[in-house]
Amino acid sequence: MSLEAPPSGWIHKKIARDEKGWIIAATVVCIAMFFWMILWHVYGKQNPSSVTYYTTPEEFTTLTNSFIEQNQIGEDNGIPVVMPKPESDVFLLAQMWRWSSVIVLKKDEWYKFHISSKDVMHGFSVQPINMNFMVFPNYDYVLDFKPNKTGEYMVVCNEFCGIGHHLMIGKIVVIEDESELANYGY
């Protein structure tokens, strides 16, 4: 009884067959979900990385600037456009309220992204595929991406980062061949 102490012997009462069946079914589902996450690391293709390095805003800004210098191919609304080589390191710096560069990637190629923040926390949210990761200052989050479709993707900030949060939007362009660059004005 929820307002009275239970009648004596409550602890020895047998669990009814239907309740027992439900508990067993629920336990099986729970255990299966646990192993599902582990198996997805083996067989699945979308797994958050465990690789993070300590950094500082100064160090990461330097890395980002030299990355932009080496790979810049143009400019889009005042933001440098970069086209890194497949399999290479890509540095993306978030700050109030912009992303450091517009990045051109090739379809079906791997890129090693390093993402960090110059000031407060930001959110790295790629649309319309809806892929979301956190961006911290002082941490370099290393994520390997392999785009599976060409087109224009927007990088939205989805962690509140101050009063201009909703102005923070960047771009990633995925192409198959360099002849497509003209379609995007690069």
Added chain:
Amino acid sequence: MSTFRTCDITGFKVDNTTEKLFRLNAVFAVVSLLIAALGAILLVFTRWQDFHVLSSPWYYRIIGLHGVNALVFWIVFFEIAGLYFGSTVVLNSRFCAPKLGWLSFILMATGFILTDVMILSGNADVTMTSYVPLKAHPLYYLGIILFAVGALIGVGLFFGNIALAKKEGKVGKTLPLFTYALMAAAIIAVLTLLSGALVYVPTFLWSLGLVESIDPAWYRLVWWGFGHSAQQINVCAMVGIWYLSVRLVLGGSSINEKVSRVAFLFYILFISIASAHHLLVDPAVSSTWKVWNTSYAMYLAVLASMIHAFAVPSSMEAAQRRLGHNKGLFDWLIKLPWGNPAFSSITLAIIGFGFIGGITGVIYGMEQTNIIVHNTLAIVGHFKGTVVIGTTLTFMGITYYLVPLMFRRKIVAFKLAKIQPWMFFFGIALLAIGMIALGMFGIPRRHYDIAFTGGPFTYDFNLVSGFIWVLFGLGGVLSFLSMLIWILIVVVSVFFGPRVNGPQDMQLAIAAPLGEERTPHKRKYEAPGTLVLTIIFLVTFLVFYFLNWKWLAAIWEIQ
């Protein structure tokens, strides 16, 4: 020495101090809820950008105000009132340390006012989570600390009350299930509030310039030890009230109290690591850490909720069958007292908590599927299901009993009270499902302008979302109106309602306990109808589960 009145309706002895502190905490809970609701309607009509009523600074400010009042002040004030009630009145016992009770209340009230003033004056535009290095005025953090210290004293008084009742022989070996659930809530509350102290005290010192810097990853880890665990206090208190209402309305109890009690034990043991699911797409923590913790050690805390998902409806079914509604699978369900607003609130809360909050919660809280929902509106939709339909509707519902019993006033506009829970349920359900759908299109939470006017680029989210915003808005309006109705009914009843002078003035039934069944083990199935309902729930869950993994598998490869 404390004085008592004996309740002429329930026969419980009500300690004077408990009654006063209960009333004050409950009143402050309702004030916080009103602030939260006024904030909510402004937020709805800002996010629905056809209206866009607030300016951007005020939008972010109100996000913080709404969050902290709805998720912290309303709920904790109400829970402290509930803890005092469950540890004295239910046990016919007295309040252990009245002076400390007052101290707790004064600290909480001061913290509440200070925090809200700091937010409204524009000194804490950091939203509820206040992730460092965003910085608020030191008094904002101090407000939260004062509130938390007051609440911690209140929780301590709960333990003191139980100890006193034991010492004076008011309880035997076993606590009543409701008080037992509150005990689980109180234990989790201690862990929660200590995490709160661990994160807010250094942050307060940092805002004063006494600490140089706070590590952002550390902050998120410990903050969620406070922020998420706080919601687990709610879950325990809420499920405790579900059992309580079955007892009040039908006279029934869990068909096997051992099972229900073990489930509460699972909450205490495993749920504190649940805060990990906020960190699934964070740097700094490894996949091993994420998988183990987000699954609450292989989902043992989810299992606890699954156990209650059967135990609570089956307690209704078993009671109804003994009361004579024994035909077929669902006669008991149809004949439940749906016109009793407390009961309908709680039953709707169970449905919403399970189908909206629970299903999304488990799926979004998995390491990989979190990638496609993190920080989108879908997350907000999820916790509208758990905290708003689950906890808030439960607390609102049980208030229909507490007004006559603890404030000794009749409920005014009783007919309106009967429809209020249904309005609230459909309103929040529409709002939450709208948010979940919008989140699946990638629409971010806490975002002023999803057209990015003034940014370097613009972007159009999926056009279908235009229609969903209308549903979102309608849900918001419906639940806001229902909330106003509830607040008006409660406030007018408490201050101006006709006095309750005895059982004849009780508008809601209080059933006599059904007691132990004479032949408890004869039937093969004690609750076949419930079994069917829970299987429907499980199938719904699995469908949504596989859909989400399918959506995840369609995006870029990530490693």
